[in-house]
Amino acid sequence: MIKKPFLYLCLTGLLLSLTSCFDDNDDVVSKADPSDINNFIWRGLNHYYLYKSxxxxxxxxxxxxxxxxxxxLASENNPKDFFNKLLSQSEDRFSFITDDYISLEKAFQGVSKSNGMAFGLVRINNTNDIFGYVRYVMPNSDAEAKQVKRGMIFNRVNNTKLSVNNYENLLNNEQYSIGLATLIDDNLEDIATEIPLNKQELTENPIHITKIIEKENQKIGYLLYNSFTSSFDSELNAVFxxxxxxNIDNLIIDLRYNGGGSIETCSDLASMITGQFNEELFITQVYNENFPEESRKFNxxxxxxxxxxxxxxxxxYILTTQSSASASELLISALLPYIDVVQIGEATRxxxxxSITVYDSPRFTKVNVNPNHTYAMQPLxxxxxxxxxxxxxxxxxxxxxxxxxxxxxxxPxxxxNQELFLQTxxxxxIGNASTRLHFTYQNKFEELYENKSNSPIFQRMYK
Known part of the structure; x- marks a missing residue:
């Protein structure tokens, strides 16, 4: 198959898809009439949208x-509202539109504004109270410089207690401070420590950790991989x-915090793991009535x-949580017919x-794009x-x-020797499955949010 690097796939919308949580960019000024943008939206969805029928x-x-x-076309002055009215509400959770495709394109290359603290937010069941936990810290970031560590718990932002009503506004700011907390007798207690954090433009290398572990005559490769970012494919290939x-005997791929990315990179990773299935069917890509099905092969x-x-x-072995989405799920699904996939952790997203990125141009690509606005769609x-x-x-x-x-x-x-998922x-x-530790929190806590939720490629799969 000819590779098409301009296409992006998020397992929620296989050809390029933008994030529904993408923030408006108030600095982007459109010179186009709303009806002209709505015309582009209708034409693009009529051509590509999976749920057109x-x-x-x-x-x-x-x-x-x-x-x-x-x-x-003139019935709606807001292009985003016009776009949303053309989606299948019962089948589509992931299509989106942005008024700033420049930021979207940066996100596909792993570039975003971040303080470097990757975190999740958890709601204490039956309350409005929320706490955050640090998953990992990006190298060369403000969070690393401020000595933020995995496992830190925080329940305040800018001296305000986190709740279901305020967390998005507090954490979307370019600068904020986190107030640490600890659990004592099942109660969340404040710690006096406050850590100020500043966002800057960062490029995240998705290959966060790679190592070889030797245990009881087994040589085990371990890869913590946080995004299927195609610009790092050469580095990924070097890891393999x-x-x-x-000459490793076993391989563990940690996708706990991997929300997806490039389908092509996913296919390549599957071929790195295997290799014996070259030119056999990786997946079938099913489109709307305008296009025939397409076979994607191992390569x-x-x-x-x-x-x-x-x-x-x-x-x-693949480690997963509810944050493992789209291309992470595709890797599991596509490998299942061919090899033994031992999935450890939580059910995926x-x-x-x-999806693909659809631009306002004659062929919906970046060629001859309309210069009067920067809207682009990421429909399934x-x-x-x-x-x-x-x-x-x-x-x-x-x-x-x-x-x-x-x-x-x-x-860490x-x-x-300590980390629960990896230990399991x-x-x-090595045949010691009975020593696995298992914590049950479903009756106490609910995962609510994560720091990448506002990324334009959050939990997306793209070609």
Missing amino acids: SVPNLANNAFATSEDYLRF SNFKAA NKINTGASINSLGLTRV GKFQG ILKAVNANGFTDYIDGITPNIEVEEDYFNLK LGDE AINHI
Whole structure:
């Protein structure tokens, strides 16, 4: 298959999709009439949208006359509202539109404004109270400079207690301080420590940790991989070169905090894990009635043309949480017909569609794009179906071994002697599965939000 680097797929909308949580950019000034933008929106959705047949106003014969169509375009002055009215409300959770495609394009390359603190927010059940927990810290960030560490708990931002009503406003600011907390006798207690944090433009390398662990005559490769970012494919391939040179026996891929990304990168990673299925079916991409189905194959080259470093494994361990979405889920689904996938952790998010970025141009690409505005769409345009016909996993993919994050006892990522998820995988590999630790929090806490929720590629899968 010819690779198309301009296409992006998020397992929620297989050809490029923007995040529904994407913030408005007030600095972007549109010179276009709203009806002109609405015309672009209708044309693009009529052409690409996966659920076109479910939306009567997207039908080819939806309007009897050109005057009826023009009145429809003029019925809404806000292009984002016009876009949302053309979506299938029962089938689509992930399509979105942005008025700033420049920021979107940066996000696809791993560039965003961040203080470097990757965190989750958790609601204490039956209350409006929220606390945050630090998942990891990006290198060369303000959070690293301020000595923020994995496992820190915070319940205040700018001296205001976090609640379900204020967390988005407090955490979307460029600058804020977090107030630390601890758990004492099942009660969250304040700690006096306040840490000020500042956001800056950062490029996140998705390869956060890679190492080789030796346990009881087993040589185990470990990769903490936080996004399927195609601009780091060469670095990813180099990791597998090291694994191959070390002749590892087993591989653990940690996708706990990986919300998705490039389908092409996902396909390449699957081929790095295996290698023995070159040119066999990776997934089938199913589109709307305007396009035939398309087969995507396992391959032996990354997008630079370099040969893939394949391990030829017949089993892989994958660590997941509810934050594992789109391309992370695709990796599991696509490998299941071919090798033994031991999934450890929590059920995944449930995003099996993909999207593409649709621009206002004659062919909906960046070529000859309308210079009068920077709107672009990220509609769902396909769904992924594995070689066994498996798809529509709206409730996520269920793990073989259930493990939950212990928010108040998070150990260093990659520490094989302490970190719960990694320990569980290693114990299974060496035959000590009975020593696995399992914490049950579902009756106490509810995962509510994470720092990447406002990214334009949050939990997206793109080609």
